[in-house]
Amino acid sequence: MTLLEAAAALRRSETSSAELTAAALERIERLNPSTNAMQTVMAEAARERAKQADQELARHEGRGPLHGIPIAVKDLFLTQGVRTTGGSRLFENYVPDHDAAVVELLRAGGAVLIGKTGMHELAYGITSSNPHFGAIRNPWDRDRIPGGSSGGSGAAVAAGMVSMAMGSDTGGSIRIPATFCGVVGLKPTYGRVSRYGAMPLGFSLDHMGPLTRSVRDAGAVLNVIAGYDSRDETSSRRPVENYVPDLEPSLHGLRIGLPENFYFERLDPDVDAAVRAAFQAAESRGAEIVPLRVPDIAAINTVARLILMAEASALLEPHLEHRDRFGADVVALLDQGRLLPATDYINAQRLRRAMQGEFAELWSRVDCLFTPTAPITAPRIGETTVTVGAENEDVRLAATRLVRAINALGLPAVSIPFGADRRGLPIGLQIVGQPFAEALILRVAQALVPEEVPVPPL
Amino acid sequence: MTLLEAAAALRRSETSSAELTAAALERIERLNPSTNAMQTVMAEAARERAKQADQELARHEGRGPLHGIPIAVKDLFLTQGVRTTGGSRLFENYVPDHDAAVVELLRAGGAVLIGKTGMHELAYGITSSNPHFGAIRNPWDRDRIPGGSSGGSGAAVAAGMVSMAMGSDTGGSIRIPATFCGVVGLKPTYGRVSRYGAMPLGFSLDHMGPLTRSVRDAGAVLNVIAGYDSRDETSSRRPVENYVPDLEPSLHGLRIGLPENFYFERLDPDVDAAVRAAFQAAESRGAEIVPLRVPDIAAINTVARLILMAEASALLEPHLEHRDRFGADVVALLDQGRLLPATDYINAQRLRRAMQGEFAELWSRVDCLFTPTAPITAPRIGETTVTVGAENEDVRLAATRLVRAINALGLPAVSIPFGADRRGLPIGLQIVGQPFAEALILRVAQALVPEEVPVPPL
Numbered sequence: 001m002t003l004l005e006a007a008a009a010l011r012r013s014e015t016s017s018a019e020l021t022a023a024a025l026e027r028i029e030r031l032n033p034s035t036n037a038m039q040t041v042m043a044e045a046a047r048e049r050a051k052q053a054d055q056e057l058a059r060h061e062g063r064g065p066l067h068g069i070p071i072a073v074k075d076l077f078l079t080q081g082v083r084t085t086g087g088s089r090l091f092e093n094y095v096p097d098h099d100a101a102v103v104e105l106l107r108a109g110g111a112v113l114i115g116k117t118g119m120h121e122l123a124y125g126i127t128s129s130n131p132h133f134g135a136i137r138n139p140w141d142r143d144r145i146p147g148g149s150s151g152g153s154g155a156a157v158a159a160g161m162v163s164m165a166m167g168s169d170t171g172g173s174i175r176i177p178a179t180f181c182g183v184v185g186l187k188p189t190y191g192r193v194s195r196y197g198a199m200p201l202g203f204s205l206d207h208m209g210p211l212t213r214s215v216r217d218a219g220a221v222l223n224v225i226a227g228y229d230s231r232d233e234t235s236s237r238r239p240v241e242n243y244v245p246d247l248e249p250s251l252h253g254l255r256i257g258l259p260e261n262f263y264f265e266r267l268d269p270d271v272d273a274a275v276r277a278a279f280q281a282a283e284s285r286g287a288e289i290v291p292l293r294v295p296d297i298a299a300i301n302t303v304a305r306l307i308l309m310a311e312a313s314a315l316l317e318p319h320l321e322h323r324d325r326f327g328a329d330v331v332a333l334l335d336q337g338r339l340l341p342a343t344d345y346i347n348a349q350r351l352r353r354a355m356q357g358e359f360a361e362l363w364s365r366v367d368c369l370f371t372p373t374a375p376i377t378a379p380r381i382g383e384t385t386v387t388v389g390a391e392n393e394d395v396r397l398a399a400t401r402l403v404r405a406i407n408a409l410g411l412p413a414v415s416i417p418f419g420a421d422r423r424g425l426p427i428g429l430q431i432v433g434q435p436f437a438e439a440l441i442l443r444v445a446q447a448l449v450p451e452e453v454p455v456p457p458l
Numbered sequence: 459m460t461l462l463e464a465a466a467a468l469r470r471s472e473t474s475s476a477e478l479t480a481a482a483l484e485r486i487e488r489l490n491p492s493t494n495a496m497q498t499v500m501a502e503a504a505r506e507r508a509k510q511a512d513q514e515l516a517r518h519e520g521r522g523p524l525h526g527i528p529i530a531v532k533d534l535f536l537t538q539g540v541r542t543t544g545g546s547r548l549f550e551n552y553v554p555d556h557d558a559a560v561v562e563l564l565r566a567g568g569a570v571l572i573g574k575t576g577m578h579e580l581a582y583g584i585t586s587s588n589p590h591f592g593a594i595r596n597p598w599d600r601d602r603i604p605g606g607s608s609g610g611s612g613a614a615v616a617a618g619m620v621s622m623a624m625g626s627d628t629g630g631s632i633r634i635p636a637t638f639c640g641v642v643g644l645k646p647t648y649g650r651v652s653r654y655g656a657m658p659l660g661f662s663l664d665h666m667g668p669l670t671r672s673v674r675d676a677g678a679v680l681n682v683i684a685g686y687d688s689r690d691e692t693s694s695r696r697p698v699e700n701y702v703p704d705l706e707p708s709l710h711g712l713r714i715g716l717p718e719n720f721y722f723e724r725l726d727p728d729v730d731a732a733v734r735a736a737f738q739a740a741e742s743r744g745a746e747i748v749p750l751r752v753p754d755i756a757a758i759n760t761v762a763r764l765i766l767m768a769e770a771s772a773l774l775e776p777h778l779e780h781r782d783r784f785g786a787d788v789v790a791l792l793d794q795g796r797l798l799p800a801t802d803y804i805n806a807q808r809l810r811r812a813m814q815g816e817f818a819e820l821w822s823r824v825d826c827l828f829t830p831t832a833p834i835t836a837p838r839i840g841e842t843t844v845t846v847g848a849e850n851e852d853v854r855l856a857a858t859r860l861v862r863a864i865n866a867l868g869l870p871a872v873s874i875p876f877g878a879d880r881r882g883l884p885i886g887l888q889i890v891g892q893p894f895a896e897a898l899i900l901r902v903a904q905a906l907v908p909e910e911v912p913v914p915p916l
Contacts, residue, residue: 018536118844130749203804203808233811310800310801310804310806313800313801314800314801314802314805314808315803317801337800338799338800338801339799340799340800340801341770341773341796341797341798341799341800342772342795342798342799342800342802342803343771343775343795343796344773344800344802345767345800345804346661346768346769346803347770347772350772353691
């Protein structure tokens, strides 16, 4: 069931929050041992909260569609009284005394927080094979990674433990697990959702957003978490909108950009075919397809990686005296980041601003872009290189190649499942819009994927 | 004559723009050999423009108080068809094909651009002893520096060559020459005045503003140059105000902060006495003096210096292959800046934001702060250390000690002459306000210094 379906069933008294919560806990108990999606399960607190939600609903004190719905958040969102590890041994015993802004808002919306999802160590990687807390496994094939860093959120939603789990995205960390796990993953515009109380990784690149089982669910969650927060100085004062699209929106009059460079180079052929089919599907629903050339995405990727490495090292440097508390991949990245000169970081930020300006010119010609989310489907756990077409490529570089630049540009993007490869693994379509065009990209996504995403054989 | 007095005389036809321009050119011819304030004199173009201004004024096509007034701009503002050196051999033959935003606005306001003022090489220093174009000399004592980097602007205004010269301020470069030369120097809030077409030094610290012979003149110039400019991405959309204060404003109800820490430590005793007298003067005009402790200014200074060094090196690094084209002090700073790690720069920017937050809390208790602009009066040309009280201090550190942090904080500040030392050298009072409080600090400045600043014996 999607979040909005569960909400409707609650309103019709066909179920209760207690039942939904018990079912979610049962499913977690059954599927967590084989997926490791949940870092922490808050069974008692969730049952309590569900009981309370049922009473509120019975008294018609409804707080909106999230009221009474079991949800999870990535284990980098601070939760008052509940351990928040960030996937790191540095914080394995850290129990915050306050909630992250997103958690506050979800709770205020009546959601039942049932657990914290596992993640790539410190959100600094894309496998979610966590050296301290174990690898997270993809519900579609448990020998494969769910992607990362929000891998637990992707796996938990794909496995139907919860209908929504919050993630964070610094270089693709919501969209990569969304594509590998076959769910919807929304990275809003930079500034749209408060980062207060979310453990930072790359200050100028971090974004918070939901992973869900339907496009409309992503919009319903964004309705609750979007908005200005004075505690996050990058937060935007721009008014929020209704982000839930109609059930069957028309694409008439919309112009969808088809990148002629970069995005359709070096793809798994199944990915290529699936994404090209998405253009046809959009066209059949009334959209106009506009072939165009995009600015130098490879350059923006380089800039985004350099900025991330410098910002992550600046943040975590004080902890590097405890080298044994880091996984090998993360400590290597942190060491590299320390060697970057300030002048390179500053020039990268200057180039980034210039690129944002170049990209802004696209939006006079098209309303959104379609690209593959990743050039590949989920790699096997432990693989460090993947074969893409005829070439070998580093797993991290391959997985982030089509998503990372969007973080540096600060644009909203949603990944939706669109087809599967020859092995049955999900393929993701990335829809990118101009700043604050979340409602538009969700409308387009809904037109292409109006139903709940498929359930893996479990 | 001040700018506004000249404007009034023009309106009453007691003089003409041609006469004002001829007088300015005559004064430049007489005084520039001994001060070196002007890098480039635009005699022909100025005479032409003055003639045109007189025709416009005769036809009552007035463009406001700057119409027909001879002015100068620091030689880092790009001027179409007129060499713009930035005080550097790198640009000794550079003739821009367009005007800086500030120059556009001044021209649109009818000002007669009569010349480009000399400066510290690349605006990267406070002496204005330029190794390529000669030392600029202080009109109050030609063996002394005018301060910098806008030293030519300070000297030109002090010597009465022009009633206004534009400067730029990255770590005190408007306020330091204002105090050493005994004129008014206004550094507006970060984002208030466009930097488009001004050669940058430290992207996140650079500010543009006027040096004038009266407080009201500074307001009149700000009226012309303030406002949003899409070509400068740090430009603020906040509406502009009328910045010209009344002739004799009351300070009734105003709360003036008297810093109990940092600002009154290690001062020349004459400076200390002069600035303490300013508090008495303000109190006698109705203000309330509020003693308070300010946040850690020494830490903000360190942060501001590190940020400047990294940003300047990022910008100028490509030119460092031509080491012989730099002066010794500048090349040393650029070499040091290249060695700074990105992590230090990022953490400095984080600390800066935290400090901005701490500082913001002051403004619930006071409306502005009074501090000395510099702990000393103008040092001798060639001096690298100065005696402050009983101690020796590096000239650059001493001159910037009380002004540099204000750049990192982005606050508006004006330096006004207030008294003189035992040698007759001017002393400056710095008035600092909250963001976009230019009108308020100019009102306070006007109450203390309602007249034209004194003329040095020339």
